[in-house]
Amino acid sequence: MIVVKVGGSAGIDYDAVCTDLAERWKGGERLILVHGGSGETNRVAEALGHPPRFVTSPSGYTSRFTDRETLEIFEMVYCGKMNKGIVERLQRLGVNAVGLSGLDGRIFEGRHKDSVRAVENGKVKVLRGDHTGTVERVNTGLIELLLSAGYLPVLTPPAASYEGVAINVDGDRAAAALAVALKAEALLLLSNVPGLLRDYPDEASLIREIPAGEVEAYLGFAQDRMKKKVLGAAEAVQGGVLRVIFGDARAGQPVTAALMGAGTVVS
Numbered sequence: 525m526i527v528v529k530v531g532g533s534a535g536i537d538y539d540a541v542c543t544d545l546a547e548r549w550k551g552g553e554r555l556i557l558v559h560g561g562s563g564e565t566n567r568v569a570e571a572l573g574h575p576p577r578f579v580t581s582p583s584g585y586t587s588r589f590t591d592r593e594t595l596e597i598f599e600m601v602y603c604g605k606m607n608k609g610i611v612e613r614l615q616r617l618g619v620n621a622v623g624l625s626g627l628d629g630r631i632f633e634g635r636h637k638d639s640v641r642a643v644e645n646g647k648v649k650v651l652r653g654d655h656t657g658t659v660e661r662v663n664t665g666l667i668e669l670l671l672s673a674g675y676l677p678v679l680t681p682p683a684a685s686y687e688g689v690a691i692n693v694d695g696d697r698a699a700a701a702l703a704v705a706l707k708a709e710a711l712l713l714l715s716n717v718p719g720l721l722r723d724y725p726d727e728a729s730l731i732r733e734i735p736a737g738e739v740e741a742y743l744g745f746a747q748d749r750m751k752k753k754v755l756g757a758a759e760a761v762q763g764g765v766l767r768v769i770f771g772d773a774r775a776g777q778p779v780t781a782a783l784m785g786a787g788t789v790v791s
C-alpha cells in the first residue's frame with residue numbers, strides 16, 4: 525500500500541499526478557490519494573471577502589486560523605472544487621475513484637482545538653473560535669471497504685472532532701497517520717518543490733536522504749508550512765512506514781519519480 529499526498533500550492537500539475545497514479549493503479553498497485561487545497565482556498569476566500577489569516581505559534585508553526593466562515597470556504601474548495609476535480613480526472617482516465625473528506629465515515633478523527641496561541645506584533649495572543657485539530661485516530665473501515673471493492677479513495681481534510689464537529693487538520697500529518705494506520709510501505713508527500721531544500725528556495729540545495737532516526741534534526745531547514753511535512757514524515761517513520769519521500773508534483777511522472785528516489789528520501 526502506498527499513500528500519496530499531493531499538496532494544494534501553486535504550480536502543482538494534477539493531470540501529471542493523476543495520469544501517473546492511474547497507470548500504476550491499473551498495473552495493480554494499491555494506492556490512496558490524499559490532497560490539499562491551500563492555494564485555491566486563499567483565492568476563493570479573497571474573492572468572497574473573507575481573506576485568509578495565517579497565525580504562527582510560539583514554537584514557529586504556521587496554520588490557517590479557521591473560524592466558522594473560513595471552515596465553510598475551506599470545505600467548498602477542499603471537498604468541492606479540489607476533490608471533485610481530482611476524482612473527475614481519475615474517472616476520465618478510467619479509474620473508479622471515490623472522493624471523501626475525513627469527516628465522512630469519521631475517517632480522520634481528532635480533538636477540536638477551539639483556541640490557538642499566536643505570536644502577533646511580538647506578543648503571544650490567544651485566539652478563540654478556531655476550528656482546528658490534529659488527527660489522532662484513523663478509522664480505516666470505510667477505506668478498506670472501498671479498496672476491497674476496487675475503488676481508489678481520494679481523501680481530504682477536514683476531519684471530525686470527537687463531538688462530530690468539522691475541524692481543519694494538516695493534510696500532510698493526516699496522510700502520515702493514514703499511512704501508519706494502513707501499514708503502508710511508503711508515504712509520498714508531493715508538492716511544488718523538488719523536496720526538502722537545505723537553503724530554501726535554492727532548488728540546487730535539495731537534501732537527498734534523511735536517516736529515519738534523524739528526521740527531527742532536519743526541522744530547522746523547513747520554514748513555515750514545510751515544517752508540518754517534516755513533522756508528518758517523522759510521525760510516519762516512527763509509526764513503522766518504511767519510506768517517506770518529499771517529491772515534486774509540478775511535472776513528469778511525480779509518483780513514479782518519487783518512488784524511484786527523486787526528491788528527499790527518509791528511510
Ligand SMILES: Nc1ncnc2c1ncn2[C@@H]1O[C@H](COP(=O)(O)OP(=O)(O)OP(=O)(O)O)[C@@H](O)[C@H]1O
Pocket residue numbers: 530531532533559560561562563695696714715716717719720721722723724745746747748749750
Ligand atoms: N526548506 C524548504 N524546502 C522546501 N520547501 C520549503 C522549505 N521551507 C519552506 N518551504 C515551503 O513549503 C511549501 C510546501 O508546503 P505547503 O504546505 O505550502 O504545500 P502543499 O502541501 O502543496 O499545500 P497544502 O497545504 O494545500 O496541502 C513550499 O511551496 C515552499 O514554499
